[in-house]
Amino acid sequence: MLIKVFSFCKRNNLLLTGGMDRIIRIWNPYIPGKPTGMLKSHLAPVFYLHIAAEEKRIFSMSTDNTVKIWDLENHNCLFTACPKASGIQGELTACHYLSNIKALCVATDSVSLLHLRMRALPEPHLVVSHKEPIVCCRYNKTFGHVVSCSEGSVIKVWDFETGMLLSEFIGAHGNAEITCLTFDSSGRRLVTGGRDGCLRIWNYNNGHCLKTLTQDPSLCHVTVLTDSPYDFHHFWKPQPHWSDDLIRGHKDDILCVVQCPPSLLATSSYDGEIIIWNMISGHMYCKLNTPVLTHPSEDPEDRSVSHLTFLKTRAAKFESKAASLISNGQHIISYCLVKMNGLLMSTMYLYSFQSRGKSQISSMVVTTGDTCAYVADKLGYVYIYDIRDYALEGPEQEPPKNVKFWRAHVNALTSLELIEKEKALLSSSVDCTVRLWSMDGEYIGTFGQSELWDVFTSASWKHPMVPYEILMDPQSMPVHQTLAEDVSSLQIDHMEDDKGIQEKSSAKVGA
Template sequence: MVLTSKQKEELNGAILDYLETSGYKSSIEEFKKETTTELDPKKKGLLEKKWTSVIRLQKKVLDLEAKVAQLEEELNSGGRAGGGARRGKEDALPRPPEKHTLTGHRNCINSVKFHPTFSLLVSASEDATMKVWDFESGEFERTLKGHTNAVQDIDFDKNGNMMASCSADLTIKLWDFQTYDCLKTLHGHDHNVSCVKFLPSGDQLVSSSRDKSIKVWDASTGYCTKTLLGHEDWVRKVIVSEDSSCIASCSNDQTIKTWNLVKGECLSTFREHTHVVECLAFSPANIVEIPGSLLSTPDGKSKVKVGAGGNLVGQCGYLATGSRDKTIKIWELATGRCLATYIGHDNWVRAVRFHPCGKFLLSVSDDKTIRVWDIAQGRCIKTINEAHSHFISCLDFCIQNPHIATGGVDDVIKIWKLG
């Protein structure tokens, strides 16, 4: 860099003032001889001012560069919808930083669930308790105790009057969510009960267990009415379609199965994952067209296909699954084909959830990230890195008041606003 004569004179004067202020006497004399510069009161503190201003400018440049990168990511990956229009509330995506960090559990979080009506969230933990929170304010409400081992999963009936919980203590408990009393304890599984889900009608629930079975229960009596067998290992999760026509399950045996709930028969088995299948989710009815799907019609609606044995499986649409093989797969249930494989997570995929708008899929992983996938494009369009300080184990979506909740091995729950 070439300095002008005036800039050199100013710099030499500033250096000389700095040497004099610092008490470097011998250096001052030598510097004077070589530069023929004399001390000037006007140069007092000039070097320090210049130096600190450069540091401030460097920090400002770095901040601006980070902001530009963030804006470019939002622009390219979902900050704007097609045609340059901004997203509306119906397809808003989670954005950092988190709105609330909820602390109080003494062990990792296994499940989080929004109440279908109130601004409440319930968390289930390895510490054998469930906690109720107001997710709007971030305030703790109460602790529910009753299980004697890790609480693995929780679910509400459609009105939110009753809550079900399941545990490594081999039981399922039904709770009155108005009085917070435990109404019934359901016994029948022979091992860790890993998942529980109400049917949309609210009068039945299904559960899955490490004992390799899926059980159907009558909510009013607490009796097991059906046991579904077919998996060869721990059944990690079970979910119910919106119309209750079928359920789906995933397992340590690396397969996904769909079932006719009325007949108790396995409809189909999907086998493309190469490790434990941790999680799964049915698509909403308004899901966008998926590339390669045979179900789409010109009017954008799905056809109902007849599967083996005359079972109607097209009503369930599509299924997303996440695995310890670090991938997410999208399946066409009527044909049994894998339509897409999403690659991007660097560790186990622990939870997947379709966005209610039907355009996106959300996932969380042991790589500590939350990812958003564009279903039509088949790619990740947004990543929230270091969303938790440890593995992220669970995810839920609040439809009525758009937020998502995540829970982790770091013992905390985080609430994320959508925008």
């Protein structure tokens, strides 16, 4: 163990050390023989440590420019900022925490200032499902359960029909944040992935971890899980790499993987590139949205694609011109996949997403028959689009018809799931809530509320009420047409003048 950095807090009588083994150790100076705790989450040697006693936080930074914030009392990792998110690039040379402005100053090729924004505790009258932001949630049709997980590595199991909390287990991935979850094909096993680079297979009814799959942290930073039609036991050992992936694959972190039976696989990455694969042979069919190299001095645009959805009723018809794959980002982009001379080609159709405040799309899901698309943005709004006959014969001039929209959360949605058999929509958000809606947007309830519901009895739903925090949030107010458009103050003055002239003319005519 080679120690490279330490921090001492006299108020709490704590000593922190970090070094080449990537582990932060917590010591009591009067008991030097053994650490009282260990924080394991960094994937590179620890370069900087600081104890902010007033905020009850620990700040750490590693040589890969990753910043982490820890809870001083329970040692949970509260926040992780990777270099892509923080924009810190270059070789790390120095760090310093500025307590008066609550900011971390980082020196590399340039100086960066990361401000700490303390999240306010939920107000007592507000209902929350977790104490920390929720990463994702899934519905288990085998048992009729809803499983949700939070950044605090807490997993909760809820009864879908009533909203009752059935069980919870904490520290699922130790101090590391859970990034994703799914079920095996039988629905009897829960699989979670975390920032510690591990996959864990659970009997989630009793919280017992059946198996932990580990990988060298240098090979994988973010784990993405998708449902597989095969039993998970066949995948305990990593499969051989695809040659096309090694030679021509993604150059940036992969954010999403989706499958379309029988053999199509689509992956998307942080730089916006999408690749279509033959899942059986590993052969690459085509690349979509390939990023263009920009000058380092230019402002980097967020091109990341974190969600892909196949329109499965169309994807198998390669001779059709219909759009069969959609992706998220600043716009919804739909792609037509066509076979020509035995090769799978693509055509891109772009249409703007009509969201409030030009907010980025965070999640999307389509109905089984590809008739409707449910799209969520980072302001917490959910939009329903009619796509039954949209882009069947090629590009469209207008976006699809917006059937309905409503505000489901006061912050960005992290997942959407349609439960079509029960005609319900499940949503989760970083606002710490998991909510259940009818497919028409009627509010059923929030998991964690004191009053239980009967999902099959509409009289027990919260509808026509809406969550209190949504009702009180200013961004839930209707948008005035003038405010929604990009107009200058000069244009507004002219509009007011024209309106005044029209009023005077009308008065003269009336006289």
